[in-house]
Amino acid sequence: MAFVILIVVLFVAAVAAGAFVGVRVRSRRARGDLEGTPPGEKAPPTRPPPPAPEPAPEPAGEALGEGPLPVGEAPSLRSRLGKARNLLSGYVGGVLARGTIDASTWDDLEEALLGVDVGVATTDVLLAELRGLVKAERIKDPARLTDVLKERLVDEMRFDDRSLHFEPGVPNVWLFVGVNGVGKTTTIGKIARRQVADERRTVVMAAGDTFRAAAADQLELWAQRVDAEIVRGAEGGDPSAVVFDAVQRAAARGRDLVLADTAGRLHTRINLMEELKKIRRVADRPPAKVSETLLVIDATTGQNGLAQARQFADAAGVTGVVLTKLDGTARGGIVVAIQRDLGLPVKLVGIGEGPEDLIPFDPEEFVEALFS
């Protein structure tokens, strides 16, 4: 019996999958046609809408509720790492303790790099260069060796400009993309706080995650906290319509900045990546301009982070990376490859769940933390 069922399943799967390839080409063309039409009502949902037995919440207007929290100082990375790490522990500590450079030194360095998610490919390149340097400069002192390694790492991540771009005069849209649960919504809250409090910009949040249950509620609570406006749509609705509305609102009221949230999506879902392209297109139309598309990456992410960055960069034209959750034990070594191989600068680092817990990325500080 079991085998019989299997055959049928196979058959159905095979026909459906085969026929599907053709269908997809067509549907992609269809979505391309949407270019000229205003977003909204007619666009078919790219994910099957979740069965929502409860009525969609009323679209809320401006921020309501209790007043925003007082603005505090941004904490330093070191202060957050303090409780988690002691300096130069683990493999690098072993290297220093040895006194000379030998085969186990190289093993230790390799494990130190692999152990923080730098990855095999990048590690191999770095260590090969380092061996060359050690030979050429006759380096004998392990402490000098680790310093050179750190310098090399910092060099791999050189970027002149890690600022968040803003063009005065039009509503700027900053779009936030990434896989599920990495911290997109939280990061929007934190960035809004800085933009409102320090840069004195007026902020409209766009609740573009219409897929996850209560995602708009989560963003709205952040809007209240940091004194921003929010535009929401119906749950299960078209995200580009929400972003479009937010842009219209910003333009009409002369707001500076639209921070657009999006639903988490795995970079392997072709249709959802198409949806992202559309959101970006809609946001980038006059009167507004997309001046940042920020990919949010969780520091616990392993080698898959590179695939994420590649796919999102392709689909959404990513301009920078936000590395979140660096306050835990994860070191986020994958951003070495993301910056080195893909040329995407990490602009900000998340170090907690509070509104102040976001700091600029500093390569020296990051490399120190990588090995501590």
Next chain:
Amino acid sequence: MFDALSDRFEGIFSRLRSRGSLSSAVVDEALAEIRVALLDADVNIKVVRAFVERVRERCVGADLARSISPGQQVVKIVAEEMTAILGGTPLKIAYASRPPTVVLLAGLQGSGKTTTAAKLARWFRQQGRNPLLVAADLQRPAAVEQLRVLGSQAGVSVVSASDLLERPDPPAPDDPVGTSRAALAEARRLGRDVVIVDTAGRLAIDAEMMDQVRRIAEVSAPDYTFLVIDAMTGQDAVATAEAFHAVLELDGVILTKLDGDARGGAALSVKEVLGRPIAFASTGERLDDFDAFHPDRMADRILGMGDVLSLIEKAEREMDADVTAKAATRLQEGRFTLEDFLEQMQQVRKMGSFSGMLSLLPGVPKEVRDAQIDDRDISRVEAVIRSMTLDERRNPAIIDGSRRSRIAAGSGVETSDVNKLLQQFREMQRMMRGFGAARRSARKGKKGKKGGRVTAPSLPDFSGMLK
């Protein structure tokens, strides 16, 4: 996931097998490749090192030079060691003799606890249980609201602090410990036999938050405590798992976001380091993209043997056996019509997402496995068939140009799509006919085959499918 890993192993294995004799240099090279494959898959560096050492020692001990097929021997050693890590029997839930059976979910921020809680609740309902969800994540904005919505989709009620105010021991609105305690009493009062507690995400190094979850465990005395881990996690998975285990004494792990292209090495590491099984795995955004995890089958899958058993089980649970059996006979005899196809397609759809199912099948080419099949696309195939008359469905040969345009118009696709479907259908039909015959004669050959482990049956070749 795991697919990329299995692809790598397949390559290494076939190179080994093709060797007549093995020098130690060849073995070393294969081991180096295995090491890189595992590291690229995010298996923890310490676990990788131990694994490679074990395999190396056994290869030395096996005296490969004297073996008739040394390559095969190495493959066998690797496969056995791999199964030893990942293998073992699936976790079987033993329900508490005095209900409710309490399940506690814990994990880092963003690992997928809340969605998992709802999926697990749905799973328990499928097992004939009557669960209650407890929203004890009072930290993340709108987490309670999220669980309420998901709970109602799963048809399971959700309680949180605000629902427990009438109780004699009402919790403070921001107190997850008190909420868990009161919710448990409420579950007893309501006669629920399973309670699932969703907790806030927390860092393993956050002493205060870890103490909080310890106290939640204390008051709710869970029968099962699961750590929820994202399949995309890198090297940190082990440190995190160890820290949670130290505080909570985990019973197992639930792996989420397996539907991406992460290679899932974290799962392997955690299993190896904690010695606790992966209990459940989540493979998509739908509530039914979730099931008990079968480690033995997963090992097979990594080693390139597909996971047919899971698929069959799913099929037996969801599909109408009689109808399907009849359809299968017709299929093998070449009398399978589009009408049957439509009916079967609806049956198959009940089993969850197509991409998830394809990933379980052995021998499916990578292009097809990686193709993103959305329910919407499947619906389109359905729409095309529905636009045909009964005669057309039974005898597609009569579909000519004008009928084709009518069908295309009726289902909102282009005529070329209709063509594509018909062509695909014919081709598969032809393939299956040959396959059925081959199988019948094969079965006559090996009557007395013992039961036990089911390996992947040889399946029709799909490679022509895409062109």
